[in-house]
Amino acid sequence: MTRSGVQEEDRRESRPDGPDVPDVPDGLETKDDPGVPGGPEAKGTGGTGGGGRPRRARRALRWTGLALAVILAGTAGAGYLYYEHLNGNIQQDPLNLGDGKVAAPTPNAAGQTPLNILVIGSDARDSEENQQLGGARETFGSTPLADVQMLVHVSADRSNMSVVSMPRDTLVEIPKCTDPDDGKVHPASDGRVMTNQSLGHGGPGCTVATWQELTGIHIDHFVMVDFAGVVAMADAVGGVPVCVDADIHSRDAQGHGSGLKLEKGTHAVKGEQALQWLRTRYGFEDGSDLARAKAQHMYLNSMVRTLRENATLGNPNKLRRLAEEATSALTVDPGLDTVKKLYDLSDELRRVKPERITMTTMPNRYVGARVEPTEDAEQLFRLVREDIALDGKDAKKKPAEPREPDDPAAPDDEIAVQVRNGTRTDRLGAAGGRANTVAGLLVERGFTKAVADPSVLPSEERTLVRYPSADLEGDARSVAKSLGIPASSVQRSTDVSGVTLVVGADWREGTAYEAPESDDRTPESAEALNGADASACMKVDPAFSP
Structure with a gap:
């Protein structure tokens, strides 16, 4: 330096x-x-x-x-x-x-x-x-x-x-x-x-x-x-x-x-x-x-x-x-x-x-x-x-194919997977038995170490596969692929200690996952401001207006 x-x-x-x-x-x-x-x-x-x-x-x-x-x-x-x-x-x-x-x-x-x-x-x-x-x-x-x-x-x-x-x-x-x-x-x-x-x-x-x-x-x-x-x-x-x-x-x-x-x-x-x-x-x-x-x-x-x-x-x-x-x-x-x-x-x-x-x-x-x-x-x-x-001005485009992970996936029967229920929404309670159902699907497809967590998570809008470190990315991708979960829903997270599948509100029933159409709009809560907007003006708190 x-x-x-x-x-x-x-x-x-x-x-x-x-x-x-x-x-x-x-x-x-x-x-x-x-x-x-x-x-x-x-x-x-x-x-x-x-x-x-x-x-x-x-x-x-x-x-x-x-x-x-x-x-x-x-x-x-x-x-x-x-x-x-x-x-x-x-x-x-x-x-x-x-x-x-x-x-x-x-x-x-x-x-x-x-x-x-x-x-x-x-x-x-x-x-x-x-x-x-x-x-x-x-x-x-x-x-x-x-x-x-x-x-x-x-x-x-x-x-x-x-x-x-x-x-x-x-x-x-x-x-x-x-x-x-x-x-x-x-x-x-x-x-x-x-x-x-x-x-x-x-x-x-x-x-x-x-x-x-x-x-x-x-x-x-x-x-x-x-x-x-x-x-x-x-x-x-x-x-x-x-x-x-x-x-x-x-x-x-x-x-x-x-x-x-x-x-x-x-x-x-x-x-x-x-x-x-x-x-x-x-x-x-x-x-x-x-x-x-x-x-x-x-x-x-x-x-x-x-x-x-x-x-x-x-x-x-x-x-x-x-x-x-x-x-x-x-x-x-x-x-x-x-x-x-x-x-x-x-x-x-x-x-x-x-x-x-x-x-x-x-x-x-x-x-x-x-x-x-x-x-x-x-x-x-x-x-x-x-x-x-x-x-919002991008033409609709197909996401690039994800790169191959640095560490390849282990054999399916050696991958430990925890399945959790995140199907609760603001209007609906958690769908019963979803973690058990999806864990059973994984076992049927060769992921014999998949287990269901009986606890219920707060609402998760989309079904996700999370992993804590780069050496488990390949394993997480393999789990997602077996269920038809898109690569964009495979995410690294420090909130988990191993490969974790969170069943979201988009999969409250059935055994076949259908990925929702991707919403590519910028959330309103991000309060987007365009760089060419010369009319923007800061609102002053009346208590600080002489």
């Missing part, structure tokens, strides 16, 4: 003691506000305190729009020495720190494959400049949290782009990760914890591993951006237009809020005001992280449109400043660690027109003060896995 002497010195600095800061900026209220997701009640669930290593390669902005916009801008035309200087600005970390692997998708007929980039933002404050912009000096040197995470999916034919945001307080199981610096092994989380804790388990590569475990989506790259880069980048492009439907001042009586102050209408924000927009939670809609994600989506869409339309980027000085700020702000995986690689990536991304960009938030439901993925979230993940555009 690339590290300068100054950065090594930064890593050795101890966390300074200091008085509490009463005026906590928005986004840092999770440190002392028990009433919001990520507050003190979460500290016992994942061990986020202590053990942090302040380092520049970890620092990143808690929002994600700029990271993609930087890539879209691209850099070119520098002389060799300047080119090497820019390369030296870029920080890198390993892509995946987990043991689990998700195979790359099958190429389409033209030999093209999709591109998946995880954009990560952290609340780390590990430099004086970033601390000054982010505030809260008591967080200096603490374990970073991945408070914003967005998956950017570019289709195989580069015709469309889909973005999926995950709320920071989503409950997930973080896999075992090994720190690339000191070899420390962070064990898998004991149960579900907040997804933002993954960054503290060795770095961004553990956040990548967590996403892959949850979604089954192969991730090609990750990108992070720091606070100082945000301020300078927004200035470099001349400001990013954003809209509020009423006057707003993001500040309450206790001092919570980003400080954003705008009059009703559209404004080109830049500098610290752009940072405030991206960090604002108090004042937007219901004051949740979901509202903040929506504001970030609007900013990102607007930034992309601005970069495409902004003639000032043809000015060499403007472009050089943009290149300098972009490379200094980035932390990436080794696959993106040079200007040339970033430029090549930008060339790929520039093919997508704004009207084919779709921003979404992972569908979720509250579990106390936290959230968890819903069935609609799995639908969204499936569309991404199968490279189906979220804007």
